[in-house]
Amino acid sequence: MTRRLSSSLSSSIGKKALMSVTGLLLIGFLVVHLAGNLTLFSDDTGEHFDAYSTKLMSFGPLLTLAEIGLAVLFVVHLALGLRVTFENRAARAQRYALERDRGSRSFASSTMLVTGCLVLVFVVVHLLDFRFRERASDGLAAMVVRRLSEPAGVLIYLVGVTALGIHLSHAFRSALQTLGLNDTRFDRPLVRLGRVLAIGLGVGFALFPLILFSGARKHTQAAAQAPAPVEVPADVPAVEEAQR
Amino acid sequence: MSSDHAAHAPSSAPNAPHALRFVLHVWRQKNAQSTGEFATFHLDDVSPDMSFLEMLDVLNERLIAAGDDPIAFDHDCREGICGACSLTINGQPHGFERETTTCQTHMRRFEDGATLYIEPFRANAFPIVKDLVVDRSAFDRIIAAGGFVSARTGSAPDANALPVPKGDADRAMDAAACIGCGACVASCKNASAMLFVSAKVAHLSLLPQGQAERGRRVLSMVERMDAEGFGNCTNESECEAACPKGISVANIARLNREYLRALATES
Numbered sequence: 001m002t003r004r005l006s007s008s009l010s011s012s013i014g015k016k017a018l019m020s021v022t023g024l025l026l027i028g029f030l031v032v033h034l035a036g037n038l039t040l041f042s043d044d045t046g047e048h049f050d051a052y053s054t055k056l057m058s059f060g061p062l063l064t065l066a067e068i069g070l071a072v073l074f075v076v077h078l079a080l081g082l083r084v085t086f087e088n089r090a091a092r093a094q095r096y097a098l099e100r101d102r103g104s105r106s107f108a109s110s111t112m113l114v115t116g117c118l119v120l121v122f123v124v125v126h127l128l129d130f131r132f133r134e135r136a137s138d139g140l141a142a143m144v145v146r147r148l149s150e151p152a153g154v155l156i157y158l159v160g161v162t163a164l165g166i167h168l169s170h171a172f173r174s175a176l177q178t179l180g181l182n183d184t185r186f187d188r189p190l191v192r193l194g195r196v197l198a199i200g201l202g203v204g205f206a207l208f209p210l211i212l213f214s215g216a217r218k219h220t221q222a223a224a225q226a227p228a229p230v231e232v233p234a235d236v237p238a239v240e241e242a243q244r
Numbered sequence: 245m246s247s248d249h250a251a252h253a254p255s256s257a258p259n260a261p262h263a264l265r266f267v268l269h270v271w272r273q274k275n276a277q278s279t280g281e282f283a284t285f286h287l288d289d290v291s292p293d294m295s296f297l298e299m300l301d302v303l304n305e306r307l308i309a310a311g312d313d314p315i316a317f318d319h320d321c322r323e324g325i326c327g328a329c330s331l332t333i334n335g336q337p338h339g340f341e342r343e344t345t346t347c348q349t350h351m352r353r354f355e356d357g358a359t360l361y362i363e364p365f366r367a368n369a370f371p372i373v374k375d376l377v378v379d380r381s382a383f384d385r386i387i388a389a390g391g392f393v394s395a396r397t398g399s400a401p402d403a404n405a406l407p408v409p410k411g412d413a414d415r416a417m418d419a420a421a422c423i424g425c426g427a428c429v430a431s432c433k434n435a436s437a438m439l440f441v442s443a444k445v446a447h448l449s450l451l452p453q454g455q456a457e458r459g460r461r462v463l464s465m466v467e468r469m470d471a472e473g474f475g476n477c478t479n480e481s482e483c484e485a486a487c488p489k490g491i492s493v494a495n496i497a498r499l500n501r502e503y504l505r506a507l508a509t510e511s
Contacts (some may be wrong), residue, residue, distance in 0.1 A: 180501025
């Protein structure tokens with residue numbers, strides 16, 4: 001039984017089913033992550049966002065457990081993606097002289113490995129930016145605002161979320177097909193949900209670099225002026241004045 | 245053989261005024277071990293009424309008359325129902341016409357003066373035998389692994405003695421339209437055989453006669469498919485677009501469903 005299950009999970013359909021499940025769980029994480037991040041815009045001072053992050057950190061070992069779980073999902077998804085991609089390339093040693101697509105092959109579907117790797121690089125940068133860096137004395141919100149006020153930061157974050165959006169535009173539908181949920185009564189509502197998720201997550205995460213860089217939020221400008229370890233000067237309004 | 249032929253004479257085309265001209269780049273390969281290359285042929289008097297295979301027949305007759313080796317290609321019924329033709333025209337299995345086999349494709353459908361690249365189906369699981377002929381016995385071995393009903397079904401039963409819902413009967417019939425030509429593998433960028441296997445699994449799993457071996461069948465057929473060296477499905481539906489019988493990728497969703505179900509229920 002166990003031998004059969006493990007060998008079946010490493011079959012072509014088994015691998016894709018595992019990729020689908022891990023991918024869908026990661027999408028679930030992204031929804032929660034976006035919802036939490038949006039607290040950054042719920043007040044002008046970033047207090048809500050800081051309170052949210054402090055609360056998360058207070059879970060201690062539970063948080064670590066969740067992070068390990070996420071890392072496992074990510075690694076399994078990535079490893080299977082690489083394996084499937086290389087197996088697929090190897091299945092046709094001699095290519096056609098002319099190649100014509102006429103199915104639903106798209107930019108997104110043919111670049112899943114590339115967008116997936118871009119997301120990986122982005123996640124590493126993102127973790128180094130905010131997870132594995134000492135918390136600044138003026139809070140996480142201020143760190144986020146400072147990072148996303150730099151041109152380099154904005155560029156990295158926009159490329160990251162764009163790659164994610166493109167990846168998701170093929171991913172969700174593909175996962176449904178792999179799990180056999182297409183062509184069932186769940187088909188239409190799930191396809192709609194997929195579109196909402198891909199666009200919602202892509203645009204949702206893109207809001208942060210776009211809004212913070214454009215300086216549309218008040219606390220943006222204030223925090224952007226303050227270098228990381230130094231206390232925010234008491235005369236923040238004066239700084240704002242000076243900027244105008 | 246030399247790579248450039250001018251196969252003009254002897255021309256006896258009765259409808260010469262409407263004759264079409266083509267430049268053909270045809271894949272020539274002696275056997276599975278040798279490396280192939282394109283040979284170029286100029287045809288100046290192709291009748292618009294010829295099928296694609298008849299055009300190749302005419303070219304072959306000229307090659308034979310000139311003492312050259314004719315181009316090997318697979319064909320049998322020439323009615324679009326046997327699935328023997330196995331070549332790609334400009335990178336598309338069975339050419340550009342939707343739901344049409346190579347043998348049913350006519351030369352009038354191509355632009356006069358067009359350059360056509362004619363290649364065999366390319367996949368490691370379909371090794372080249374010679375020129376445009378590939379060995380598709382991997383499909384036979386997948387069928388032998390479970391694509392059958394071993395229960396004795398007797399003679400034809402009375403109508404409605406075995407109740408089959410109309411929707412299931414239609415879906416099973418649509419799946420059974422698969423002629424096993426391998427265009428799905430040839431068109432898939434991963435050389436995956438999922439559309440073929442899914443058509444066979446869907447066909448049998450939808451009907452009462454297929455129930456007894458339902459779980460075992462899908463596990464065995466997928467296991468065989470993987471062992472033959474086909475790639476994995478990435479859900480890009482190139483197979484559906486290339487299929488001369490219009491087999492839908494909805495069957496692949498059903499195959500996945502059947503497989504996961506069997507994984508959970510088969511001991």
